[in-house]
Every structure is written in C-alpha cells, then in structure tokens.
Amino acid sequence: MSTILDGKAFAALCKENIAAEVERLAALGHRPGLAVVLVGNNPASQVYVRNKEKDCKECGIYSAMYTLPEETTEAQLLELLDVLNHDNKIHGVLVQLPVPKQIDPQRVIEAIDPIKDVDCFHPMNVGYLTQGMPRFAPCTPAGIVKLMEHYGIDPAGKHCVVIGRSNIVGKPMSLLLLQKNGTVTICHSGTADLKAQTLQADILVSAVGKTGFVTADMVKEGAVVIDVAMNRNEQGKLCGDVVYEEVAEKAAAITPVPGGVGPMTRVMLLENTLTACRLQCNLD
Ligand code: NAP
Numbered sequence: 520m521s522t523i524l525d526g527k528a529f530a531a532l533c534k535e536n537i538a539a540e541v542e543r544l545a546a547l548g549h550r551p552g553l554a555v556v557l558v559g560n561n562p563a564s565q566v567y568v569r570n571k572e573k574d575c576k577e578c579g580i581y582s583a584m585y586t587l588p589e590e591t592t593e594a595q596l597l598e599l600l601d602v603l604n605h606d607n608k609i610h611g612v613l614v615q616l617p618v619p620k621q622i623d624p625q626r627v628i629e630a631i632d633p634i635k636d637v638d639c640f641h642p643m644n645v646g647y648l649t650q651g652m653p654r655f656a657p658c659t660p661a662g663i664v665k666l667m668e669h670y671g672i673d674p675a676g677k678h679c680v681v682i683g684r685s686n687i688v689g690k691p692m693s694l695l696l697l698q699k700n701g702t703v704t705i706c707h708s709g710t711a712d713l714k715a716q717t718l719q720a721d722i723l724v725s726a727v728g729k730t731g732f733v734t735a736d737m738v739k740e741g742a743v744v745i746d747v748a749m750n751r752n753e754q755g756k757l758c759g760d761v762v763y764e765e766v767a768e769k770a771a772a773i774t775p776v777p778g779g780v781g782p783m784t785r786v787m788l789l790e791n792t793l794t795a796c797r798l799q800c801n802l803d
Contacts, residue, residue, distance in 0.1 A: 522670065522772040524745075526662070529669050530782035534578055537789050541579040544796055551796035552581035553611040553637065553788075554603045558596060558622065559589040564615045574785050580792055581608060593622045597630050604632040610795040611637035613788075616687075634798055637791035640686070648691060651698055654798070655791045657691035662783025663724065663745055664695050670772060672743055674701030678719050682706045682733075682760075683726030688747055692724055713737070725760040735765040744770045747780050 541551055553575055557568045568584065575582035585599060596614070603612045612635045614627050628636075633643040639655040647654045656662075667674070679701035683689035693703045706716050717723055717737040725733045726747035738744060744766055746759035759776030767773050774780055797803065 521744075521767045521770040523767075524666055524670055524743075524772055524774045524779055526666050526774060526780055526782040527778040529666060530786045533665075533783075533786045534574070534789070537786070537793065538578040540793055544793065544800075544802065545579065547800075547802060549796055549800040549802065550579070550581050550608075551611075551792045552583065552606075552609045553792045554583045554585065554606070554609045554613070556585045556587065556596070556599065556603075556612070556614045558587045558591050558614070559619045561615075561617065564617075568615050570785060571788065574789055575792075578789055580789060583609060589619055591619070591622070593626060596622060596627060600627070600630045604630075604635060607799075609635070610799050611635055611788075611792040613638045635795055637788060637795055639691070639791065645686075645691075648694055655794060656787050657687075657695070658787040658791065659688050659726075659747060659780060659784045660692035660695045661790075662785075662787045663692065663747070663780055664699065665787070666774070666780070666783050667722075667743070667745075672722070672772065674699040674722055676700065676702075677721035678702050678704070679722040679724070680704045680706060680716055680720035681724045681726065682713070682717070683724075683728075683747070685726065688726040692726065692747075696722070696724075727760045729760055730758050731762055732760040733766060734762050735769050738766050738769050740769050741771045742769070744773045745780065746774050746776050749776065749781060 555571050572582050572584050603609050612631050628640045633641045636644050639657040674696045679696040681693050684705050684707045693705050696703050714737050722743045724745040728748050730750045730752050746761040748760040752758045757777050
C-alpha cells in the first residue's frame, strides 16, 4: 500500500510556524499584510478567496479583501492595484483569476508591483524562477516540493513527468523539479504517446483537470504520484485526475484529493506574503 502524502496535516504544522514568524515580524513593527482582489461572481473563486482570508486570520496576517462587481472595467481594476502597490500595510497583492472577459489578465499580472507579486505570476518573477533564483515560490509547485521534502522524496536523479504546461502549474512545476536535479519531461495535449511517457515516471505530476485521466496502467510500479487537479465529478464531489484507488495500489506514495496539494498551495501563499514583508521592510 502506498504512503499517503497528507498535505492537510503537514499544512497545519506549517501554519503554526508561519504564525510564529508573523508575530516575530509584528514585534519588529511590521505585521505582514495581504490584499486579495476578486472581480465578479465565479463561485470557485469566491471559495478560494474566502479560504485565503481565513488562512490569513489564522496566522495573524493582516488581510484586505476587495470584491468588485462583474462589470468592473480594466481601468478601475488597475487603479485599485496602483493604490495597493503604494499601501505600506500591504506586502502581497493578488488578483484571483480568472477575471471577467473585458479585462486582460496579462495586463493585470503586469500591473502588480513585482515585489508584491505573491502569486509569482509577474514576468519578472517568472524570469528569476527560470534563472534558478526564485524571489517568490510559485504556490502550487512549491507546495508540492515542500510536501515531498517533508516525506523525504528527493527528485534528484529521478525521471519526473509533468502532465500539463500551464503558466500556473505545469511550467513552474517543471522548473522546480529541474532545479532539484530531476530529469523532467513535460507532456501536454499534443504529446504523441502519453502512456509511454508516464510509464517512465519515477515522479508523476498530473495537472490536467480531467476526472479519471490517470489510470493504473499509466503508472510505473513504485512511482510517486502527485495529483494537482481539483475537479468536480458528476455528484459534485471534489476529485483529482488520478483514479485514486487503483493507482494507490501501484504507487509508492500518492496525494489524495482533497487534502493533498490544495492545502500546501494555501501555505505557500502565506509563506510568500512573509517573504514579501521581509523584502519590503529589509528584514532577515
Ligand atoms: P490548464 O491551464 O487547463 O492546463 C491543463 C493542461 O493539461 C494543459 O497544459 C493541457 O495541454 C493539458 N492537457 C489537457 N488535455 C490533455 C491530454 N489529453 N493529454 C495531455 N495533456 C493534456 O489547467 P491548470 O490551471 O494548469 O490546472 C490544472 C488542474 O489543476 C485543474 O484541475 C485545476 O483546478 C487544478 N489546480 C489545482 C491547484 C491546487 O492548489 N491544488 C492549483 C491550481 C490548479 P495544452 O497546453 O496542450 O492545452
């Protein structure tokens, strides 16, 4: 039977350390602050934003939530970001994606001051990451690396196969695994024989967004399987890409959904807010 990589339990432990660090910074006169902006009524986004607020409260981070109507213009949003960029109580700024169609997400990403870009989406921060000297951790991939480290899983010398090449998950995941000396293959919808690739994986990361996508016949015996996806099945239940029961029989270790990658993503946002605070206040 495989080891369950319990992101929920480890995230709770991480949050205790974060809360202690928040109090240390606050005692120096700098309480870390995070601003989260939500535009429109996307129900999934509303849940994510509420969770971010809850996490901040739990750890003592000052949080400012901005909920803007669906019809907000790009100019109005950029104006708010400019205010937040100049607010010294706020060290991290993020806009929950997706934004409504009248707003160009790339302009939004580039309007956030890179030193406050706790999602690590700004091209400058992606550049630092690509050069192997990340300023901020891309939340989901960095949370996965932290979880693997906690369980003693080292990508060095391993064949890592990442399914998905999005800017949020697949690409930064590949870069972090590369930085950890993994040998990385990136797969996507144009990959010719996906199964031939996934069967090579010592570490398999699936970030596709399709329920039931990764089946046991695609997984090598003893592999580590990381399921990033957060899909809803026909009953509305949260599930990943991986057919958990059958893959768990073969894998050495596996993340559950929920309770695997998701809680670690949330932790890394808090960590990045602390990093942003330390950078902006010249603290160690
Ligand atoms: P995305 O932008 O839709 O990317 C999906 C990727 O899967 C694309 O690169 C796509 O390839 C690839 N793909 C689609 N069909 C494929 C196929 N048949 N074979 C191989 N590759 C295929 O999604 P995302 O933002 O990366 O998110 C992926 C999943 O992770 C979603 O379920 C999302 O909800 C979840 N997620 C979870 C967290 C968390 O904290 N747990 C955070 C972020 C995202 P192409 O590039 O060729 O189209």
